[in-house]
Amino acid sequence: MSADPKSQLAQLLRAALQRVAPDLIDTPVTLDRPKQASHGDFATNLALQLAKPARRNPRELASALLDALPPSALVAKAEVAGAGFINFTLASSAKTAVVSNVLARGEDFGRGAARHSKVQVEFVSANPTGPLHVGHGRGAAYGASLAEVLAFAGFDVTREYYVNDAGRQMDILALSTWLRYLAFFDIEVPFPPNGYQGGYVIDMARQIVEAHQDRYAKATAAQVLADAPDVEADKEAHLDALIANAKRLLGPDWEYIHQFALTEQLADGRADLEEFGVHFDHWFSEKSLFDTGLVAQAVAELDARGHLYVQDGAKWFRSSAFGDEKDRVVQRENGLYTYFASDIAYHANKYQRGFDRIVDIWGADHHGYIPRVKGALVALGLDPARLEVALVQFAVLYRNGQKAAMSTRSGEFVTLRELRGEVGNDACRFFYVLRKADQHLDFDLDLAKSQSNENPVYYIQYAHARVCSVLNQWGGEAAELAGADLALLAGERELALCARLAGFPEVVQTAAEDYAPHQIAFYLKDLAGEFHSWYNAERMLVDDEALRLARVALAAAVRQVLATGLALLGVSAPQSM
RNA sequence: GCGCUUGUAGCUCAGUGGAUAGAGUAUCGGCCUCCGAAGCCGAGGGUCGUAGGUUCGAUUCCUACCAAGCGCGCCA
Numbered sequence: 154m155s156a157d158p159k160s161q162l163a164q165l166l167r168a169a170l171q172r173v174a175p176d177l178i179d180t181p182v183t184l185d186r187p188k189q190a191s192h193g194d195f196a197t198n199l200a201l202q203l204a205k206p207a208r209r210n211p212r213e214l215a216s217a218l219l220d221a222l223p224p225s226a227l228v229a230k231a232e233v234a235g236a237g238f239i240n241f242t243l244a245s246s247a248k249t250a251v252v253s254n255v256l257a258r259g260e261d262f263g264r265g266a267a268r269h270s271k272v273q274v275e276f277v278s279a280n281p282t283g284p285l286h287v288g289h290g291r292g293a294a295y296g297a298s299l300a301e302v303l304a305f306a307g308f309d310v311t312r313e314y315y316v317n318d319a320g321r322q323m324d325i326l327a328l329s330t331w332l333r334y335l336a337f338f339d340i341e342v343p344f345p346p347n348g349y350q351g352g353y354v355i356d357m358a359r360q361i362v363e364a365h366q367d368r369y370a371k372a373t374a375a376q377v378l379a380d381a382p383d384v385e386a387d388k389e390a391h392l393d394a395l396i397a398n399a400k401r402l403l404g405p406d407w408e409y410i411h412q413f414a415l416t417e418q419l420a421d422g423r424a425d426l427e428e429f430g431v432h433f434d435h436w437f438s439e440k441s442l443f444d445t446g447l448v449a450q451a452v453a454e455l456d457a458r459g460h461l462y463v464q465d466g467a468k469w470f471r472s473s474a475f476g477d478e479k480d481r482v483v484q485r486e487n488g489l490y491t492y493f494a495s496d497i498a499y500h501a502n503k504y505q506r507g508f509d510r511i512v513d514i515w516g517a518d519h520h521g522y523i524p525r526v527k528g529a530l531v532a533l534g535l536d537p538a539r540l541e542v543a544l545v546q547f548a549v550l551y552r553n554g555q556k557a558a559m560s561t562r563s564g565e566f567v568t569l570r571e572l573r574g575e576v577g578n579d580a581c582r583f584f585y586v587l588r589k590a591d592q593h594l595d596f597d598l599d600l601a602k603s604q605s606n607e608n609p610v611y612y613i614q615y616a617h618a619r620v621c622s623v624l625n626q627w628g629g630e631a632a633e634l635a636g637a638d639l640a641l642l643a644g645e646r647e648l649a650l651c652a653r654l655a656g657f658p659e660v661v662q663t664a665a666e667d668y669a670p671h672q673i674a675f676y677l678k679d680l681a682g683e684f685h686s687w688y689n690a691e692r693m694l695v696d697d698e699a700l701r702l703a704r705v706a707l708a709a710a711v712r713q714v715l716a717t718g719l720a721l722l723g724v725s726a727p728q729s730m
Numbered sequence: 731g732c733g734c735u736u737g738u739a740g741c742u743c744a745g746u747g748g749a750u751a752g753a754g755u756a757u758c759g760g761c762c763u764c765c766g767a768a769g770c771c772g773a774g775g776g777u778c779g780u781a782g783g784u785u786c787g788a789u790u791c792c793u794a795c796c797a798a799g800c801g802c803g804c805c806a
Contacts, residue, residue, distance in 0.1 A: 478802070593798095622766055647800095730768075
């Protein structure tokens with residue numbers, strides 16, 4: 154069979170359209186899978202679409218189309234229904250053919266044709282200033298699943314993590330680490346309230362003590378606090394003064410502390426993500442953009458194109474001319490580039506690397522940032538349509554029915570590691586992608602922990618394990634299944650399962666187009682449900698040899714698609730559980 | 731105040747310019763001498779935020795309003 158039933162049907166309809174209304178041949182032919190079984194396997198509203206331009210009664214048009222439909226062994230029944238729908242019921246053989254198709258293609262069933270289109274997906278990109286928390290977890294799960302789905306749909310995908318290793322936040326982490334280190338030598342500087350409070354900072358300080366003893370402790374508390382504004386008056390200025398003092402007092406050693414903290418946190422995050430099944434092809438350093446001069450270059454390019462102006466000593470990008478609500482600073486009065494400037498350079502660099510499509514996955518609180526980045530791209534003469542920003546709402550944690558505070562600086566957060574440890578990687582990955590990314594996610598910790606066995610992921614995994622168990626008891630060779638007489642799969646549930654399997658490639662494509670891996674999750678729930686239903690209603694390992702082979706073949710096909718789909722979501726497909 | 735997003739069953743959420751709007755959970759009632767009961771079958775539960783508009787047809791698209799979340803720094 155050269156094409157799937159859906160596209161064959163569409164071709165038949167176009168032929169009928171050519172004969173009934175040749176002047177309206179451009180009317181798009183759409184085929185839906187009706188919700189109700191009584192409406193057949195596919196339905197089209199073609200006649201309803203044609204009714205107005207053709208100025209004819211839709212039901213009359215529908216029957217004219219039916220009369221003009223070329224005969225095909227594919228269609229068992231075709232009828233006009235409702236206001237003017239045409240409902241098709243496929244021949245059983247056309248429905249069951251999917252079983253042999255799945256078994257023949259194996260893990261490639263559902264894979265889209267290679268598109269030679271390079272897509273970059275950038276996600277997580279959390280500041281390496283502390284452990285990843287549950288909010289990052291959602292971005293990680295979403296990004297990783299989306300990247301898998303895009304790759305499976307046929308795109309050439311690159312996964313990237315943008316490391317913010319150049320900014321003030323890293324300085325704050327380095328300072329925090331050093332202050333904790335000094336405390337080991339009784340040099341007590343009151344810890345700034347806006348420093349990083351987490352215990353991991355103390356751990357890093359201890360490591361430095363163990364490796365280098367008092368080497369970095371040649372300072373007094375008074376020196377560290379010299380000329381710093383009062384914390385109460387301005388805690389940010391206070392913090393900046395401490396950072397400046399630390400840099401001066403430590404000299405070249407500051408770089409060591411800074412680098413140590415960065416390396417440590419990056420390695421920790423990386424290990425965390427790897428354990429979560431989230432892999433990256435590239436770790437792109439923000440600092441490298443400065444070292445290679447790309448930031449200065451991007452700003453100079455904007456300047457050369459006449460999109461910058463100086464006001465109050467700072468350089469502004471005229472982003473309001475490109476749809477942003479106001480202009481933005483790219484270089485501060487003190488000469489330092491803003492984060493926005495390095496982000497412009499970063500995105501210009503993404504374009505230079507030749508990606509056909511660039512997907513940025515951001516926290517939804519950054520939505521206001523989109524117009525200025527796209528504006529900068531336009532200003533640089535780049536096509537903004539190639540950049541797509543997918544927003545992920547933060548997960549709001551609930552503990553004991555209360556919203557849990559979540560702040561990296563205060564150290565009050567639930568880490569991704571904790572969550573994974575208590576809920577399990579599979580349930581975690583699945584739970585995260587079980588809803589649309591741009592929807593708020595209420596993550597009830599108590600529920601997730603206490604009722605983790607009720608997570609729907611087990612429902613799907615259980616279906617997979619059940620098939621595996623049956624296959625084991627059947628004991629035959631996979632090759633035998635190719636000889637199954639699929640015509641014996643005539644039950645209502647069996648045909649429904651076949652139809653569901655046949656829909657998998659479409660689900661993959663729409664999930665990729667909509668950046669919506671949750672569609673895979675819902676599909677798998679449906680597939681598992683229909684399998685469980687069939688399993689309870691019919692026995693597979695029956696005495697009749699031919700029937701047994703046909704049913705085992707169907708079960709094996711279900712197992713394959715469950716395994717493929719779960720893999721796209723980064724969830725394991727256990728043989729037993 | 732302006733902008734973006736969201737409002738669907740008690741709760742958590744899918745869904746779609748089409749036909750009688752779905753699932754999980756919770757509640758109630760059934761199903762293991764038979765391939766795994768982490769399962770299945772059934773029941774109840776809805777003005778799809780409100781009001782207009784476009785359409786043969788709107789829960790879906792448009793407008794206004796109401797409510798919630800987020801964003802409006804020479805922070806990142």
